[in-house]
Amino acid sequence: MKHKSKQNNPFHDPSLKKRHASAMRFKMFATACIIFAVSFLLFFLSDMVIKGIPAFQQSYMEIDVTYNEKTIASTRSAIDKKYRRIVSRAWLRDIPAMVEENPELMGTTQKTWVLLNHQVDQYMKGHYYKIKDKDLKVVDEMKAQGKIELKFNSVFFTHGDSKIPENSGLRSAMIGSVLTMLVTMLIAFPLGVMTAVYLEEFADDNRWSQLIEVNINNLAAIPSILFGLLGLAVFINLFGMPRSSPLVGGLTLALMTLPIIIVSARAALRSVPDSIRQAGYGLGLTKIQVVQDHVLPLAFPGIMTGSIIGMAQAMGETAPLIIIGMIAFIPDSPSSIFEAATVMPAQIFTWASMPERAYIERTAAGIMVLLTILLSLNALAIYLRKKYEVKW
Amino acid sequence: MNAFESKTRQNELIELFIKAVLISAATVSILTTFGVLFSILFEAIEFFQLRSFWYFITGTEWSPGVPDSKFGALPIFSGTFIITLIAMSVALPIGLGSAIFTSEYASPKLRDKLKPLLEILAGIPTVVYGFFAAITVAPFIVKFFAALGLHASFNSALASGVVMGIMIIPVISSLSDDVIRAVPRSQRDASLALGLTMSETIKSILLPSAAPGIIAATLLGLSKALGETMIVVMAAGLRPNLTWNFLEDMTTVTVRIVDALVGDHEFDSPDTLSAFALGLVLFVVTLLLNVISVTLIRRFKEKYKINTL
Numbered sequence: 100m101k102h103k104s105k106q107n108n109p110f111h112d113p114s115l116k117k118r119h120a121s122a123m124r125f126k127m128f129a130t131a132c133i134i135f136a137v138s139f140l141l142f143f144l145s146d147m148v149i150k151g152i153p154a155f156q157q158s159y160m161e162i163d164v165t166y167n168e169k170t171i172a173s174t175r176s177a178i179d180k181k182y183r184r185i186v187s188r189a190w191l192r193d194i195p196a197m198v199e200e201n202p203e204l205m206g207t208t209q210k211t212w213v214l215l216n217h218q219v220d221q222y223m224k225g226h227y228y229k230i231k232d233k234d235l236k237v238v239d240e241m242k243a244q245g246k247i248e249l250k251f252n253s254v255f256f257t258h259g260d261s262k263i264p265e266n267s268g269l270r271s272a273m274i275g276s277v278l279t280m281l282v283t284m285l286i287a288f289p290l291g292v293m294t295a296v297y298l299e300e301f302a303d304d305n306r307w308s309q310l311i312e313v314n315i316n317n318l319a320a321i322p323s324i325l326f327g328l329l330g331l332a333v334f335i336n337l338f339g340m341p342r343s344s345p346l347v348g349g350l351t352l353a354l355m356t357l358p359i360i361i362v363s364a365r366a367a368l369r370s371v372p373d374s375i376r377q378a379g380y381g382l383g384l385t386k387i388q389v390v391q392d393h394v395l396p397l398a399f400p401g402i403m404t405g406s407i408i409g410m411a412q413a414m415g416e417t418a419p420l421i422i423i424g425m426i427a428f429i430p431d432s433p434s435s436i437f438e439a440a441t442v443m444p445a446q447i448f449t450w451a452s453m454p455e456r457a458y459i460e461r462t463a464a465g466i467m468v469l470l471t472i473l474l475s476l477n478a479l480a481i482y483l484r485k486k487y488e489v490k491w
Numbered sequence: 492m493n494a495f496e497s498k499t500r501q502n503e504l505i506e507l508f509i510k511a512v513l514i515s516a517a518t519v520s521i522l523t524t525f526g527v528l529f530s531i532l533f534e535a536i537e538f539f540q541l542r543s544f545w546y547f548i549t550g551t552e553w554s555p556g557v558p559d560s561k562f563g564a565l566p567i568f569s570g571t572f573i574i575t576l577i578a579m580s581v582a583l584p585i586g587l588g589s590a591i592f593t594s595e596y597a598s599p600k601l602r603d604k605l606k607p608l609l610e611i612l613a614g615i616p617t618v619v620y621g622f623f624a625a626i627t628v629a630p631f632i633v634k635f636f637a638a639l640g641l642h643a644s645f646n647s648a649l650a651s652g653v654v655m656g657i658m659i660i661p662v663i664s665s666l667s668d669d670v671i672r673a674v675p676r677s678q679r680d681a682s683l684a685l686g687l688t689m690s691e692t693i694k695s696i697l698l699p700s701a702a703p704g705i706i707a708a709t710l711l712g713l714s715k716a717l718g719e720t721m722i723v724v725m726a727a728g729l730r731p732n733l734t735w736n737f738l739e740d741m742t743t744v745t746v747r748i749v750d751a752l753v754g755d756h757e758f759d760s761p762d763t764l765s766a767f768a769l770g771l772v773l774f775v776v777t778l779l780l781n782v783i784s785v786t787l788i789r790r791f792k793e794k795y796k797i798n799t800l
Contacts, residue, residue, distance in 0.1 A: 118691065122690035130596070132586075133588070136664070137608055139657055146627055294513075315520050318524055320780075328531055328767065387505065387509055422748075444616050445618075451725060466619050
């Protein structure tokens, strides 16, 4: 059969080529968008890792250290004069404590691995930051002898914040985060679950419960910094609670986390089929008994998932905690919820504004630790949800 | 009363008690909203007793700290506006484009892999974004524009705006994805059956139907951008600057709030109280955006009788 020519074919649409080309361009645009989003994520994560990995190593030097009465009083004299400029002040400060813990050091001279200051450390990692030429000569000399090494930076996990970069670590911030999260969850979890139970099981559709629903919606949309203003004006000024404490921080974050817990708890309660409740009523149980013994246990996995996700979000919050003062310089770990403390994101913020170059890698390392914790929490939530998901 | 009746009476009392406890717990959320409103309102009123409200809204000079301090917030509002504008012009196309891809062009398996990745973007703390903006993006922008012969500040509005936009992408994309998928399949199938290409179907049928939801998503993203603090504190400037040039440094409402409260001022001075005045403006604007957004979504749900949103 002969092909009809294009001019005679009534179904030939001359604009079809254009339309297909336009359709292809549109699809490419949409694809480009998602590729951008995903590649940004990958680029960003790798940037953080590249910047943060150096912080997990720290420069140490093996030299003779003398421990006796004179050197304990004036710790600079414990090491040879030519090394005094490059050894960390913080390490020298610890000598009296070291001797107290190991009395057999007294009166001896030992070869010890000594922490070097941050200018030398940065030079060892390839950056020049405020290091003088004569110090460079000493460092190069010791490097050639193999006496300077990059060892694992355990200081990062055992020390709190410090004005001396090589001596600073994440410990006090981590403990502060734990205490604050404790307060947050102890307040937000019961309040949130009770509100959800009320709204799902007990509320009649009256003005009061509608008002509560609208309020929860609004709470979720309020910018986090305004919760900080609330904490400052009410908890600190009106109630007189201690500033910068995990107590105030936890209370403020609890109010922020309430909407998330309420919404996910309600979804979990709603997913329990009505037949369970009806069966309970049919057997003569009261409403409380049905909720307590049947609905809540079945909804529990969903509630846990929502709470873990809420906790992960609260852990990354910084703005409200800054307003209530949790960015104070906190070298020692807090031992109660009433003492001044800081949290991990606030520590990251503080380090990011420090001038010394050594803090850049520590900030990135702190970010890596924080992101790892958050990702694990989210993964745990998803795992729990999949494991306990019941298809009714 | 026999034993059965007294047990029932006991149960009734316990039920009432527990119901009261639950209602009080639920009331906390109402107390909180009003707590936020009144604590800010109270201090803001104190501020407006010391300084003129009209000048606050329209004045262009913001100079705290001097005895004759002026508090004209217009440069601060404009800074917020410009950075938010940059953020939305990044977030809206990319967020919507991503949503279109995940809802229409991606296979279910690909979609299952992509959505968690976008969720991760949403879960990154803003202080981390701020560090990235200050350490990586801002220097890059300075170098890039220097190569073009233009001067960009290290605290350019562009740097914080772009990173803020990336942070908002998941907000827009996840809600838009839900609303696009919620449009009934019948409309999609009818359009394709009539010979429209996929892109024409999306552009002329699906997007207009999903428009209320997409607008709601945009408003939510906008509200989030307005209230964002850490990215701008770390990457934007402190100086109120009334200009259109996004390569210059400018400051936002949230940065000024932090700056006013973290410094060593007396609590009742106009410097500190200005934070609450700014906070009040922020509260009202974000609340309005949220109310409009919720109303739009409710109407969309009613129109298509959807329960899944």
